[in-house]
Amino acid sequence: MPGDLPLEQPVELKLLRYWELFYLFVLIAGLVALQLQDEPTLRAKLGASALLVAGFGWYWWFGHRHLVRSGGDVTPRVGAVAVAGVLACFFGAMLLVPDAAWASPSIISQVFWLLPLRVAVVAVVLISFVPGAISLSDGDDLSEQLASTIPAGVIFCSLAVMLGLFIHRIAQQKEEQALLIERLAASRSEVARLSHEAGTAAERERLAREIHDTLAQGFTSIVALVQAIESELDTDPAAARRHLELTARTARENLDEARSMVAALTPSALAAGTLADAVRRQADRLADETALTVTCRIDDGLPKLPTAAEVVLLRATQEALHNTRRHAHATTVALSLSIVDGLVRLSVWDDGVGFDPDAPAAGYGLAGMRARAQQVGGELTVHCGERGGTELVVEVPG
Numbered sequence: 001m002p003g004d005l006p007l008e009q010p011v012e013l014k015l016l017r018y019w020e021l022f023y024l025f026v027l028i029a030g031l032v033a034l035q036l037q038d039e040p041t042l043r044a045k046l047g048a049s050a051l052l053v054a055g056f057g058w059y060w061w062f063g064h065r066h067l068v069r070s071g072g073d074v075t076p077r078v079g080a081v082a083v084a085g086v087l088a089c090f091f092g093a094m095l096l097v098p099d100a101a102w103a104s105p106s107i108i109s110q111v112f113w114l115l116p117l118r119v120a121v122v123a124v125v126l127i128s129f130v131p132g133a134i135s136l137s138d139g140d141d142l143s144e145q146l147a148s149t150i151p152a153g154v155i156f157c158s159l160a161v162m163l164g165l166f167i168h169r170i171a172q173q174k175e176e177q178a179l180l181i182e183r184l185a186a187s188r189s190e191v192a193r194l195s196h197e198a199g200t201a202a203e204r205e206r207l208a209r210e211i212h213d214t215l216a217q218g219f220t221s222i223v224a225l226v227q228a229i230e231s232e233l234d235t236d237p238a239a240a241r242r243h244l245e246l247t248a249r250t251a252r253e254n255l256d257e258a259r260s261m262v263a264a265l266t267p268s269a270l271a272a273g274t275l276a277d278a279v280r281r282q283a284d285r286l287a288d289e290t291a292l293t294v295t296c297r298i299d300d301g302l303p304k305l306p307t308a309a310e311v312v313l314l315r316a317t318q319e320a321l322h323n324t325r326r327h328a329h330a331t332t333v334a335l336s337l338s339i340v341d342g343l344v345r346l347s348v349w350d351d352g353v354g355f356d357p358d359a360p361a362a363g364y365g366l367a368g369m370r371a372r373a374q375q376v377g378g379e380l381t382v383h384c385g386e387r388g389g390t391e392l393v394v395e396v397p398g
Helices: 009-035 042-070 076-096 098-114 117-138 142-232 237-264 275-289 307-328 360-375
Strands: 293-298 332-340 343-350 379-384 390-397
Touching: 009 042, 009 098, 042 076, 042 098, 076 098, 076 117, 098 117, 098 142, 117 142, 142 237, 275 293, 275 307, 275 332, 307 332, 307 343, 307 360, 307 390, 360 379, 360 390
Parallel strands: 293 332
Antiparallel strands: 332 343, 343 390, 379 390
C-alpha cells in the first residue's frame, strides 16, 4: 500500500500489529508442521526452518522498522528490498522442504503492506505458483501433478488477491473517512466562527436599538430640559423647578433602563444553569486542566439570589481560581458555597505560597472583587497564613 495509500498513523500502526501477529502465528504453525514431516531429513527441516525464521528477521529489520517510522507508508524501494529478502528465504526453504509452503499466507499478508497494489499482486502470483512448480520436479507423472497443483495455485492465488484487495479497500475507506472527518471539523469550525460573528453582529444591533430607543432618547430629553432650565432660571423660577424635577425623574428612569440592560446580559455560565452548577464547573475545569487536587462542597438549599449577586460570586470564583493557577504554586484547592447567618458565603482556599493582600501588586484584582461585592451589599475578606496558604471569602446577602 505504500505509494498508493498514506493512512493516518495511529490506525495504520494498530492494524500493522494485528497482521504481524498473524505473520508470527502462521510462521510458528509452519515450523511445527515442518518438524512433523517424515520424508525430509533432519538437516533439511532445520535448514528450511532457519530460512523461514531468517525471513521473518529480514522483514522485521527492513520492513517493520520502516513501516513504524513512516506510519505505514514506506517507499517502493524499501518495500521491494524487504519483500525480496523474505521471498528469497521463503523459496530457499521450499527448495529444501516443499512443505515450507505452509508459511506462505503469513508472507502474503505483509506483501500488501510493503508493495504498491499492482506489484503486490504479481508477488502473490509468484508465491502461489512457485511451490507447485518446485514440486513438479519430485514426481514422474507430470500431468497428474499439474492437475493437482494448478487448481490449488489458482484457488490460493484468488483468495490471496481477494484478501489483499479487501485490505486495500479498508485502508482506502479509512483514509477517506479521516479526510472527511478533517473536512467536517474544518467546516464546523467555520460554521461556529460565522455563527459567532453573526451572533455578535446581531447582539450589537440589538444593543444599538435598545440604547437608541431608551438611553439616547432619555439623554436627549435631559439635555433639552437643562437648556430650558438655563433660560428659565431668572425669568420663571417655578417653571425651572418643574423642569428640574422632570430632569431628575428622566435621569432616574434612564438609570433604571441601564440597570435593566446590564441585568439582561447574564454570564453564559449562569444562563446555562444555577450558580452552584457554574461554580462546580469552574472547579471541575481547574481539576481537568491542571494537576491540582480540587474539592468542591456546595450546601443544599441555597436561596435564589439576584442576578447581580450571582454574577459577583461567579466572577470572584473565576478570579480566585485564576490567581491560584498562575501565582499560588499550590497542590490543593478547596471551594465551598454555603449559607452562614443569612449570607451566601463563597470560600476559595489553597495551600500555596500565600501573599500580602495589602501589597499594591496583589491588590488590583482584589480591589475589583471587593468593589463588585460592595455593589450588591456584600463583603470580601482574604486570610493568609504565616506559612503560606490563602483563603478568599466573599459574602453576599441571601
